[in-house]
Amino acid sequence: MDGSNESRFGSQAFVMILLISLVTCSPFAFASTDVSTQEDSILSDGRIVGFQSDGVNNHSRSWEMIEGQWLSLVLDCQSCTAVFELDGVNYQTSKEHTLQAQTNGTVQMTITSTESEHVYYSLIEVIDENYLKVRPSPSEVIHLHTVTKCVEFASCIDPSRGNLRAIPNGEYSSTSFLTGILEQSMAEYIPINISSGDTFELETYHATGDITFSLYFQNQTTETLHNETLQYTHEVPANAYEEVKYWHFDNSGRAILKVESADLNTAWAAKTILHPSLENITFFTNHSNINLVGHHSTRTTIAINETQSLEFHAQHESVEIQIRQLVSGNWITSANMDVSTDGPYVFYPYPNVSAIQLDVLSQVHWIDIASTDFSDIASGKEAPSVRPSSKQTDNSSWPLIPTETSPLAAQLTLSIHDIADVYKFEIEGWEESEHIIQFVLEGSELENLKLEVWNIDQEDWEEVDSRANILSNGEIKTTLEVGRGTHFVRVAVLNSTNLTSNSWGEHVEAIDYLISSSYNLIDEGNEPYFPPDENAEKWGVRARFFLGALFLVPVVLFSLSYRRSKKSALELLMKSEQLHSLKKRLDSGDATPKQSRRDLAKALQAVNLLNWEEANTAWGKPDLEYRTSNIAMAVWKIDQRLAKNENTVPVMVGVHIIEGMWDLAALRFDSPVGQPWTVCHVEPRFLFRGEEVFLDTMAHDNRTFIMVELEGDSESVDIELNGRMNGQASAARIPTTLSFGDEEE
Template sequence: MAKRGAAALLVLLMCSLPFASASADTTLVTHDEERLVVQGNAGATWSTTLNLDATQRGLFVVACGSCEASVEDAAGTALASGVGGLDLTHRPEVAGTLTLQVTFVVEESATVLLLASTMTEVPNRPAPGEDVISTVLAPSGAGDAWWTGTDHVRLNGGWQGAATAVVNVSADSTAYVLAETEEPAWVDVLVQHASSEIDLRLILQNNTVEVTHASLTLTQDDLPFSHRMFLDADQRAMMLIEGTAPNTGAAVAMASHPTSGAMDEVAGEDSERVVGHGGQIKVYDVNDTDALRVTPALGTEFRAEHLVQGTWVATSNATSTQPRTVWALPGAVALRLTCISPTCSADVALTEASDLRSGEDAQGYVDLSDELLRQGGSAGYLPLNGSANGHLVRATLDVADVFPFQIDAWEDSIHLVKVTVWTSEPVMLELIPIDPITGTVDEDERKHEVVSGQGESLSAQFGRGAHLVRISLVNPDEVLNGTWGSDLATLNYTLEMAHGVVDEGDEPWFEPDEASQIWGARVRWILGFCFLIPVAYLARMQRRRTLLANTLRAQRERLRQIVARLDEGRPVAQERRDLHLALDAVATLDFEDACLSWGQPDLQHRTDELAFAAWRLDRRLAQHGAHVLLVGLAAGPRTWEATALRFDAPIGAACEVKAVEPRFMHHGEDVFLDTIRAGTVVFLTVELDGANTLVDLEVNGLVDAKPRAARASAPLELVSTEEA
C-alpha cells in the first residue's frame, strides 16, 4: 500500500489553519472544540480566512439567528451568502485564500466551523491490496489534547494533530477515504459535521480481504459522533460516506493512538487524573501498606497487577469498571494499572495505612520467640508517654496489631501503664506483661477486655524490659472468611499511653570487665607518676633553696659584696636577679642569722610580737624608683593577719612605693603583706620615689583579731652619709 509521509500531512494541516480578524465592535471570540463562538454587537463585522489549494476541499459553516454570512475568493467574487446561517463545501480550481465574513444585525452569538481537508479522496472503491493513496495517521503523544466528558473519553475535536476529511456527497455520490498507521494503533473516527443525514461505513482491509467494522446512519442530532477501532499494522481503514440529500457536506477527523506505553496524568490536589488508550499502563511504587483508590469514568475498565518478587501477579478480581481500592499484596513493590477498554479515564489517589507512621504493618500475632518483635517489630515501639495511630485494614485481612513498648528501669522496679483507645467501634485490647528474667508472659498481670473505643482505658503493672499491647477486631472471623482486596472499611484507631513508677527497684552495680581492670591499673600508674612530677619539682626547688640559704648563712656583709661587684662592672640586671633569688632562700633562716648575712641593718626594731630591720641598697639596683630598700620582718609567737608595711615620711611630702619584690600588692606608701604566720620570716625589696630623704617604718595588722602596730623609734635615712 502507498503511504504518505508525516511531513506531507503536517504541510496540509498548516494550510487548513483559519486566520481571523474582527472589527472593534466584536465583543468576544472563544473556542468550543473545533468550533469558534463569536459574540458580536449589532452592526459589528467579523471575518476569517482559510487557505486552500486545488486538491483540498474547504468547509464553511455558520449558525446564528439573524446574522449575514458570505464567502469570497481571493478575487472578491462571492461564492455563497446567507442570512441566519451558511453551510458551504467548496474546492477551488487554483490555490488561494477564501474569506468568510459575518455581519451581526442584532447582538447575538454565531457558531463558526472552518475546516480544510488534509486527507485525499479516492475516486473509486479500492479492492483489498490495491495500491491507492492512503493517509498515514501520525500517532498522538503524551500531553496531546483530549476531551473527557461525563459519559466517555474521546479526542478533542479541535486537536490540530488529527487528519481531516471534508467531503460533498449525495445518494448517488459516495466518498472513499483511506487511512493507515505504521504500527498497531487505536484509531478514533470523529464525525464533526454533516449538513444532512449521512451513512458511514468503516471497513478494514488488508492485502487479501476486507471486513466491515461498522455501519452507521448519523443525523445532525447525533453529532459530534466518536467511534474507536483497532487497526493492525498490515491493515488500512476505509471510510465510505454517502448522503441522503444532494450536496451533503460532511467533515470527519481521524487520529491514531499507541497501544502501549504510559498513560497521561494530570496532577490534582488529592489525586491525579490518568487518561490513556487500551493497552497503556501506569505504574506506582508501593509497599505492603499502600493502596490505590481508583475511580474510573463510565466505560473505563482497568486491570490491576502487583509486582511481587519480579513477577506481575493479578488477583481474582483484577479488572474493574467501578470505583475500588486496590491494596498491595504482601511483598509487592509496585502496582500497575492497565487500560483494558479502548479508552480509559480515572481519578487515582495513592493512600497508605501503615502503623505508627512507620511505612509498615504491625505484626498481628504474639510470638515471644520472635526477637524482632521484642526489639521493636516492623512498626517500632509504642511511646511510653504519648499517642500513636494505627489501622486495621479489613481488605488485606488485617484483623490485629501487636506493638511492643520498652521500660528502661532498675531491677525489681514496678511500673503502672494505662492504655486508652480511641476508635469508631468496639475493639479487643490486651496488655501482655513479659517477665524480664524468664522471657515468658506473666499471666497473673495479663489483661484483655473489649473496650468501646471512646476513650475507655485498660491498666496493668509491668516490670522493666519489653512488653506487648495487642489490639484486634471483636469478630475477626468475619474478615478472615472473606477475600483479599474486598471493599470492607478500614478501622483507624489511636492508642494513648500513660506511665507511672510504683517502685524504683534496686540500683544496679556492674562488675568491670577484664580489659577495664587492666587499663584502669595502667591509667592509675600513669596518673600517679604525673602527680609526682610537681612534687619532685617542688622538692628540687626546696633543696636548691636550702643549699642557697646555707651558703648565705656562711656569708657576711652580702650587701657590701653586691656593691663591690657593681663597682667591678657586673651587670645590674644579673645582680638584681641574684638578689631576688636570695630573698626567698634567706627567709628560711633564723631572723638573726638572716640579718647577719645581709650585714648591719640601717634600721632595726624589735617587740614581743614582731621584729623588723631595713637596709639601704645601692641606687643602681633601683628600676622604677629613686631609692631601693631591703626590709625583713619576723613574726613572734602569734600570727599577724591583714598586715601592712607603711613608709611614712615624718616631714615633707610622702613617699610612693613604686615596686615590690616579691610582688606584694602596694598602694601609695603602703605595702600589703596579708598574713605572716607565727615564727616565719619575710624579706622583700621596696623601691620608693619622692624628694624626702627620711621615712618611718610602721607595721600594722591584726593579732588574734585585735589591732597591733609596730613603729621604729627613729626614721630611716634614704641617703647615706657617703652618698650625701
C-alpha cells in the first residue's frame, strides 16, 4: 500500500509541476474562478454563498477542470435553475448536482431565477483528492494532510456571531476545509498530524447524501477509536449551520478521519480546524477585560483579595469551573461552579485569600470575568461584625471612619452572611475633654437596618454609654457624647434570620447604604503641663556627654580595625604567591590546617584594601581569569586541606566591579557534567543556597574575594556572576571551565 501511495503522489507532483510551467499559455491550469457579476454576490467568510436575483440577470461563474476531477453544487431557492456546460454537454438542476470531468476544459455555470429572490448555493468547484481507501496501521508511514491551526483564538472565534465556532476563511479550496467524493460508496481515510492537547473541530458545510465522520487516534504502536461520531442521514442544505463536533487529544500522534456514506458518489466539504492547547498559564493581576477562551480545558490564576467578588459570564456555551483558593499560603479546593449562558455567576472568595486558580472545562468556552469590590467605605477591608473584645486586641482590621466626612458608600454583603459592619473612630483631645459625634445613615433599605454607637472606656475597654436607632422620619441618625480615644459604630440588619437563608457564597443582593459623620468639641479639657526639674536638667547634660562619648567608641574601634587590616594588606602584598606559601607550610608541618584556615580568613578580609592587580599578585597566578569592560573575575584552586568540611573542593573567587552598580548579585557554581554542586561553606560569611552565593550590592571599584567549599562528584565547575547592573538584568560567565581532575593532592 505504501508503494502505491508513493507512486500516485509522484505522478501527482509531476502533473502539478507541468501545470505550473504552462500557466501563462495553457487554458488547463489550476482551477480559477471568474465571477461575472461580483456586485450581486453574497459573501460569507470570504466564500461566495449566493447572489441577489432581480429576476432578469443571470449569475455565472467559470473555472478550469482537469480530466477526472469532480464538481458539486447544492441550491437553495424558490424559482432558480443552474446549468453547467462541461465537455460540450449541458447539465441542468434546480436542487443538487455532482458530476465528473471527462476531459480538460472550462466549466461554465449559469444560475437563473424567474423572480427577485436571494439565491443561496454551496459550490465545490474542484474535488481532486486521493485519500486512503484502507485505514493505515499505527506504524505505517503515510502522508499527513495540512489543517488550519487556530493559534490566536480572538482571530478565529467571534462570540458576536452568536456562537463559538471557528471561522474559516476562503472557498472550499482553502486549508480551512477538506473536500472529497465517496466514489462507489467506499469509505476514505484522511490522516492529520496531532500534537498533545490539540482539539480538532469539524463542521459539515456540504454533503449530497448521508454521511458519517468518525475519528481514530494512532501513535507508533496503538490505535484508539473515539466514541463520538458526526452523522447525517440526509444531504446538507446549502449554507446550513449543522452540528459541530470537537475531538480532544491528550497525546501527540496522528488522527485518522474516516468518511463514509451509503449513497453513491456523495460529495462533501467540511470545515476542519485544529485548536492547540495553551502552554502558558496566564496570571492576572489587573481585573479589567479578563477573557478566558479555549477548548477542552483552560487554566488561569487571578490575584484577588477577600473583598473582591468575580462575575463569570459564559458566552453561548455553558461551562464547568473548578476553583482552588490560596488562603494564608495554602491551596484550598472550592466547590465546582456550573456557569450557564442565562446570566452571570457571582463568586465570593474565602477570607484571607490572595489568589484563585480556575480550571474551565468544556468543549469550547469564552468566559468574560468582571471584578467588583465590596469593601466598606473604600477601606479595602470588610468591616467585622463585632467590636474588639479587649484593649489588647489588634484593631487594625476595623476600618477607620473619619469623625467628619461626607457620605461614604458601604454594603452588607449578605452572600457571605455579612449582617453587621463595625467601624472604629478616634477622638483626639486633652484629658477630661468632651466631644459629641453624630452619624447619619442613608439608603433605599433603611427599614432593615439599625445604627449603634458605643462610648468605650479607654482603660478597661468596657462600654460607658451607647445609642441605638432605627428608621424614623425617613432617616437613621444617632448622636453620642464621647471622650478622647477609640470608639465604635455599627450598622446591622434588624432580622438576620430572614436575610441569611442562603448558603455561604450563594449570590443574593447586598444591602447598600451611605454613612456620614459630623463632630463638635464641647470641652477641650485640661492641657497637660510638665514643669522642668533641676535634677533632670543636671543629669540630662551629663547623660548627653556620656552618650556622645559612647557614640565615638565605634569610630575609634573602626579606625583601629582599619589600620590593622591595612597593615595586613601591605604585608600580604609583600608576600606574593600567598596560596602557594600556605600549601608549603602545610606540607612542611609548620602550620596545621586550622591555623592555615585562620590565616587565609584574615588575608581575605585584608586583601580588599589592595587594588585588583596587587591582590592578584598577592594570591599568585589565577587558574582562571576573565575581564570585560565592566567587571573582572579571577579563580584559584586551593589545597583541599584548607577546607573546613571533609570531601569538599575549596575554590577562591575574586570579583572586581570596574564600571557600574550591581545589586542582587550572586555567584553561581554550575556543574557542566554530573550532579550539581552544593555550596557548604563560604569565607568570609555570605548567604548561600544550593549552588549560589549571594554577594548583594557591589558598587564601582568594589573588590570582593571569597573562599567557597563545594560538595559534589563533578570533575569541573563553571562560574558565573548574575544580578542587575544599573537596574538592568545582567550576567557574566567565565568562558573556561575550571577542572579539578588534574588537581594536586
